[in-house]
Amino acid sequence: MSTWKSRDCLGLRGVSREEIELVLDTARSMKEIQTRTVKKVPTLRGKIVINLFYEPSTRTSTSFELAATRLSADVIDIQTGASSVVKGESVVDTAQTLRVMGADGCVIRHSVSGTPHFLAKYIDIPVINAGDGTNEHPTQALLDMFTIREHKGPLEGLTIVIVGDILHSRVARSNMWGLLTMGAKLRFVGPPTLIPPGVEALGVEVRHKLDGAFEDADVINLLRVQKERMSANFFPDLKEYSRYYGMNGERLKRTKPGSIIMHPGPMNRGVEITTEVAESDQAVILEQVTNGIAVRMALLYLLIGARDANEKKTETTKAGDTPSLF
């Protein structure tokens, strides 16, 4: 049986196909738990998970919090989004604090790329990256992959189009590593100013116009436009953006039958997506939110629970005791 090899989940770069499949398979059983009347299992009872958010994000931190509590872990929420520039040293201090608190796992979001990697050097408990700067957002990519798999089956060979600000998108970057590993065909669509250099060399197809680039897609993932990018000259204005890169009803009609529309949220309605598209049958945006909890439960279980169970197993094999997971 495959296992999650690293102690942490810092990104999907370098994560194998088997590991990704393990998370997605585990997430399926976790999703089943959510349909029960009592949506809680004792798997992580007595464990402490720290939610360390240096950047405000109610959606992601709530999703992690729900995931942890459904596994019966205690969650400590530390929101320090107020200070935008957080130096490395204070991350080290935080790591020491977490050790003292007896945390069993740490979920971290930070505006600086590489911060979870940095934190992981200093603590010996699993670190889960909940988004670092413009680098990665692995759990978002995993929930995207989970959602795609539910609708379209195996990821291999599917054509997936990601539209918008790829350059600054950790969602796109994690999706890139994950989807390429899974054998999907990946296409980035956006103005040249928002496409990271060198992605073709990694195996991604790049297009600069949305028209003609989504019609054959099994999945269209629309990224949120950051309005600040406008003033930095990445594109002229929102009106022009929505005209050339926004998914609207007219474009929706030209999508491949059975294709799905995704969005990591929160949406700018009328910019990258119109309400008509967001509320269409093809949109799976709310499912993504539900699946996010399942995927995060799976990851918490694999990193904290399963590891712990394995350790116990080796301790108690003589007694012939097999730990029950759920």
Added chain:
Amino acid sequence: MTQLLIQNVRLLEPASMDDRVTDILIDGETIRDIGPSLNTKGADLIDANGLWAFPGVVDIHAHLREPGQESKETIATGTRSAAAGGITTVVCMANTAPPVDSPTAIEFVLERAERTACVHVHPVGALTKGMQGKEMAPIGAMAEAGAVAISDDGCGVMDSYVMMRAMEYAAVFDMPIISHCEDHNLTANAPVNLGKMSTTLGVTGSPREAETIQTSRDLILARKTGAQLHISHVSAAETVDIIRFYKAKGVKVTADTAPHYLTLTDEATDHFNTNAKVNPPLRTLEDQEALYEGLRDGSIDCIATDHSPHTFSEKDQQMSAAPFGIIGFETLLPLMLGPIQQRCGLDPIEALGWITYKSARAINLDAGELKIGGRADLVLWNPDAENVIDAETFYSKSRNTPFNGWKLKGRVKATYVSGRRVHGDSEI
């Protein structure tokens, strides 16, 4: 005066391309004689059989961090580190805290060097007041106080008007301008080279055009003003092309690159390795090839370390938060006489030329040669010694090197500055 006779040493003298086994007689501060079987009564003897002797290395681009940043390095520790690396002349940049932008500051550095340095130290004066890039610093008075060049190194001079005027004015005092070519509008918040690696790490990338654009501008201005221009730490392929073009037009321009650009690519920054974060950033294999081509055809004149010490806690941060810089004094020679020389396919004596007389000549220093009657600045080198780079043993205060653990060959056996041994192992 005590005399020292170094016997049976392989002399490598790049300026005269002299390569032979001989004796060298040091008398006080000078080289008294070079020749076979010198016989001197009363001289201390060194049997240097199997060792090489070459001119003390001239490093025309380094940061000694004093005044103001003594936790990173001081003139004492920096020059001690230089001596351990076989460097006998250090040219130190002006971007200290406060910057060296006045004759008083130049005098301070020289006075500190006089009291605490173990190699020759030549300060560079800032090009603009406070290194703000706005008003010209007192170039004449700094020259008179002992500055050997002017530079706002650490920052690109963004204002073309300021650069042009400084070039015109510096020519009056025969002051070379050392240019740090960087268009900051293109490099904001960019810790690594723009390309596959910046994409892989999910950080902003620094494009080579930031370097080539400013190089072009500075060369255009040098051509107009007749200034003596030295382009430092060339890292990008197109920069070499532009320098080559303007050299052919007769512009008074010289250039250097650093050992790390010749031995590493941006791959070294993977996994957020901040010890490989340097400005300009490490680039790609194609850029590296172009640098070698530039060295071979003389478009790049010499090599300098850009020794940039930082404390452990400063470097131990996220990629975008850590400061730029790699230390270079104690890895220079083993890299030069190892991988760099081999990659060039040249003799050791030619590789040594890039860090001795050619460096000195680029900014008009009288150094980098080993000749009768000249100053006794020299290195004794053991070419056969195994050398595993271990930053913990460095004399520098800082440890920020990406070369830790590299297995190289050759070690400095002893370094002499004006006839005085400033570094050496116990056997000598």
